[in-house]
Amino acid sequence: MYNPFSLKGKTILVTGASSGIGKITAIECSKLGANIIITGRNAERLQETFEMLEGANNQMIIADLSCDHSLDSLVEKCPILNGLVNNAGSTIMLPTQFISREKLMEVLEINTIAPILLTQKLIKRKKIQKNSSVVITDSISGVKVASPGNVLYSTSKSAIWGFVKNAALDLAGKQIRVNAVCPGMIETNILDNSMISNEEMSEDIKKYPLKRYGKPEEVAYAIIYLLSDASSFTTGASIVIDGGFTLT
Amino acid sequence: MEIKEFLQNFIDQFDDIDSKKITFNTKYREIDDWSSIIALSVLAMIDDEYDVQLNATEMRATETIEDLYKLVISKNN
Numbered sequence: 001m002y003n004p005f006s007l008k009g010k011t012i013l014v015t016g017a018s019s020g021i022g023k024i025t026a027i028e029c030s031k032l033g034a035n036i037i038i039t040g041r042n043a044e045r046l047q048e049t050f051e052m053l054e055g056a057n058n059q060m061i062i063a064d065l066s067c068d069h070s071l072d073s074l075v076e077k078c079p080i081l082n083g084l085v086n087n088a089g090s091t092i093m094l095p096t097q098f099i100s101r102e103k104l105m106e107v108l109e110i111n112t113i114a115p116i117l118l119t120q121k122l123i124k125r126k127k128i129q130k131n132s133s134v135v136i137t138d139s140i141s142g143v144k145v146a147s148p149g150n151v152l153y154s155t156s157k158s159a160i161w162g163f164v165k166n167a168a169l170d171l172a173g174k175q176i177r178v179n180a181v182c183p184g185m186i187e188t189n190i191l192d193n194s195m196i197s198n199e200e201m202s203e204d205i206k207k208y209p210l211k212r213y214g215k216p217e218e219v220a221y222a223i224i225y226l227l228s229d230a231s232s233f234t235t236g237a238s239i240v241i242d243g244g245f246t247l248t
Numbered sequence: 249m250e251i252k253e254f255l256q257n258f259i260d261q262f263d264d265i266d267s268k269k270i271t272f273n274t275k276y277r278e279i280d281d282w283s284s285i286i287a288l289s290v291l292a293m294i295d296d297e298y299d300v301q302l303n304a305t306e307m308r309a310t311e312t313i314e315d316l317y318k319l320v321i322s323k324n325n
């Protein structure tokens with residue numbers, strides 16, 4: 001069947017695959033024929049994702065990307081890749097005057113440092129083939145918009161955008177493309193147990209021209225485009241997926 | 249933990265406010281300058297000063313500053 005977005009025969013590593021966008025991305029990529037390696041911190045939830053993957057050549061590797069040893073061991077266990085989705089993310093909501101080094105580092109470690117070092121280590125060990133694609137789950141938060149209490153998240157997500165552009169340039173010689181997706185608010189559990197109430201979320205939804213938050217699938221499909229050969233002339237780019245939020 | 253100190257910590261999250269008007273019995277959401285960023289500041293202050301992490305649902309169940317203080321005490325012990 002004709003499908004320029006097919007991932008058949010590609011081996012793709014997805015981080016943060018135990019929930020949200022990472023989980024759905026891994027599942028959708030497997031449905032399009034990719035061999036998937038999923039990684040995450042929570043063994044039980046990672047196993048749940050693993051069982052939902054299609055195909056027989058998938059792997060799961062438990063790893064804490066904020067730990068160097070764990071990162072090295074993940075790189076060691078990885079087969080040669082055609083695609084990497086740096087998706088793991090976290091947030092701590094607080095106003096600027098309450099930033100501490102500890103909390104700043106906690107968010108930077110997962111959202112900024114881990115994707116940079118994972119990409120670097122995989123490239124250095126020649127685990128990412130020529131003509132491969134690296135995708136970063138960035139955000140509209142930071143480069144495009146600011147919102148109350150989002151300072152740490154925004155900082156980490158703006159920093160990674162700088163990495164996307166520079167790595168795209170550096171790796172172009174190897175024919176490795178680096179791109180980002182920038183979602184607005186997506187229905188995931190990243191804000192569970194946070195300080196945001198349901199009422200505040202209902203108010204926030206009204207700010208989206210399409211009058212809803214996005215679904216993880218809607219981000220996964222953009223990631224799939226960037227992983228597929230359909231985007232083979234696209235590098236250092238970002239795709240905004242925000243229901244029109246940044247238009248207003 | 250003293251309630252007076254808690255009250256002062258609460259008031260400190262506002263920039264321009266007549267502190268005399270704020271008492272333990274004040275329904276804090278009715279304070280003119282109350283906003284989502286002040287709510288985040290209060291929660292961050294409670295985390296910093298009292299090592300208690302509250303979420304929005306728990307906070308929502310409180311009305312006055314004293315309610316909030318009691319909630320913090322109950323989770324601090």
